[in-house]
Amino acid sequence: MTRRRTVRGVPADLATILRDVGALVLMQAGLMTLTVGVAAVFREWYVALAFLLAGGVTTLFGGLGRRTFADAPDPQMKHGMVIAAGGWFATATFGSLPFLFSAHLVPPDAMATFVPAGVEYAQSSLAYFRNPLHAFFESMSGWTGSGLTMAVHEPSLPHTIQWWRSLIQWVGGVGVIVLTTAILARPGSGSYTLYQAETREERIHPSIIHTVQTVWKIFAGYTVLAIVALFLAIYLSEPLSPGTAFWHALNHAMTGLSTGGFSVTDNSIATYDSTLVETVLLPIMTLGAIAFPIHYMMLTNRDPRALFEDVQTKWLFILFAVGVLALTVQNLATPQFGEAFLGRGDAFRDSTFQFVSALTCTGFQSAPIGEWSPGGKLIVSFAMTLGGAAGSTVGGIKIIRGYTIGKGIRWQFARVFLPSSAVVNVEIGDRLLDREGMEREFSEAAIVSMLWLLILFASSLVMVNVADPSFTYADALFEVASAQGNVGLSSGITGPSMPAVAEGMFLLNMWIGRLEIIPVLVFLRSALYGLDP
Template structure:
């Protein structure tokens, strides 16, 4: 009988997982330390203390775990998927600590000062985070780039909490595991295993660490561009001071480019009611939905053909056009159109922005979608379910899977009319697949998509039975598609008063949506039976 290897009395497989999850937790402590400085800038001393305590707890757990199991073996693929799933869960759990600590440490009289002058509401939304489930929900929504929120009035949150929400979406958009491999991983240390398990297959360089570093350079550059463009648009559109306009631009640039969708205004982008702001946000959201290798080719080779030769990018723009037209037509024939669009009568503007926001999985809201017809909600639900390009910051099933399934069905039909000896190759983007390759690609795309849709429909059936009589099945399907697609658009169901069953289910939906199901299934199977075959 072979004796299993252990590290400090813990099975080697578990030690590997705990060590690498500890690295993710430790990384988050650094982000909390940065947020202490932000709280200090705005003189939010109680909130600074909350981040300091949260960072201390997080750093202690992460550092101890890494040190205890430093000698654990490098991860294999079976470890990578469990680390990815467990890492995202642990990151969301520890990321909730600043919300909880701030909600309890800030005195009521100080909390009242966070409410903007002249606001119709009198209490800060920070109080909702005294409920640990709400805090965990907000953190999971942030790290997964979902954007659904328990903060009813975002302007009533402390600046440092607003920053924390935007920061975790910005980091989570590219991937907390990707960031950690860039900073902490050494060549040959199994970093590709973690990168691959986090569902990102595209490589820019042969070295995965260099790939990740390049991704982050592009991301930071785009963020700077987005902040500048949004600052100009917001300052010209709103009677805000330069400092406030910059704060809005910074946060919306971070959450727009990462396709996360958290906002610092009361009604997301609706608060601006500005065509200019919405127009500037359209390319920012689109940048986040295009695969990063395409950005790299565009920036290094300066060849615009790279953008239009990529199958996912081509279909992204085709779907933008078709979806905007379909949604506009649907909203124009809706009897309640005038009420739903607050009398502005701008169907094309709102329909275009909302469809792009949904397909890119950003979740910025420019219209009262809760008042839209069931048909309009279903069109947006389709966009949230599909999502943008694989290799970008988006959620959803991904365009490449939809394209592969369509090609696979056509390929299967064509084989019926050909002799069994015929060789039929299939072109997927720039790849030419033989029969074995096509069957493998088609099966993977079909299985993931089928599981995704099964969970979507089961969850929507649960939600429609607990959400209350004022919500229809279209509302329930819309809300689940938003949570599982990591989008953040809402028909009005999500909030601190929602049923605990629904809130807990959405935590699972967001977690599943971020990691595309398979790593979650491997995680659950490993928790029950271990990692042995």
């Protein structure tokens, strides 16, 4: 009988997982400490205390896991998937502490000062985070880049909480595991296992550490450009002070490029009602939906043809064109909305922004989608379900899987009319696959997509039965597609008054949507039966 290896009395498999999840949690403690400085700048001392306490608790648990099991073996793929799923869950859990602590530590009179002057509401949305479930929801939505929120009125949140929401989306967009791999992980196969389990297969450099560092350099550079462009657009469009315009630009650039969608305004991008702001945001959202290796090729080779040689990017633009046209026609053809759209000249403008926001999984909202027809909501739901390119910041099934399934179906039909001895190769992007390779790719794409859709439809049936009767099935499907696709567009269902069952279900939808299901299933299976075959 083989004796299992242990580390400090804990099975080696579990020790590996606890050590690496501890590293992820420690990373977040560093972000909390950074945010204390933001609280000091805005003189939000109660919130600063909340972040100090949250950072202390997070450091304690993260440090305990990392230091206690420092000698645990490097992760294998089975560990990587559990670490990915468990790491995201732990990150969302500890990320909820600043929301929860701030809501309880800020006294009512201080909380009232966060409400902007002249608004119709009197209560700060910070109060909603006294409910631990709401705080956890906000954190999970932020880290997974989902963008659905329990903060009914974002301007009534402290600046520090607004920053924290944007920061966790910005970091979570590229991937908390990718960030930690770049900073903390040791070079070697263990690093690639974590990177791969977090659903990012393509390397830019042979070294995974260098790959991740390059990704972050590109992302940070784009963020600076996005902040400048948005600042000019907002300042020219709105009667805001330069400081306020910069704050809006900073937060929306971070959540737009990361395709997260959290906002610091009451009605997302509709607050500005500005064609200029929406036009500037379109390329920012699109950049976040293009795979990072393509950005690297364009920036190093200075050749824009890389965009159109990549199958995912090419289909992203094709889908933009087809989807915008279909949504515009649908909205104009709907009697109760067509006349209003024509009167304002907004049919094409609204359809363009909302379809791009949906397909890129950003979730910025410029139009009252809750009032749209079921047909319009279904078109947007399709975009949220598919999502953008694999290897980018988006959620959804991903374009490459849809493309692979389409190619696979054509390949299966073609084989029927060929002799059994015929050799049929299939091109998927720049790869030429033989029969075995195509069957493997087709099976993976079909299985993940089928599981994704099964969970989507099952969740929508639950939602339509627990949501307010005023919401239709199209509303329920839309809201679930937004949560599971990590998008953030809402038909009006999500909010502090939604049933706890629905809120808990959305937490699961956002979690599995960010990790594309398989790592979560491996995590749940391992929790029940361990990591043995």
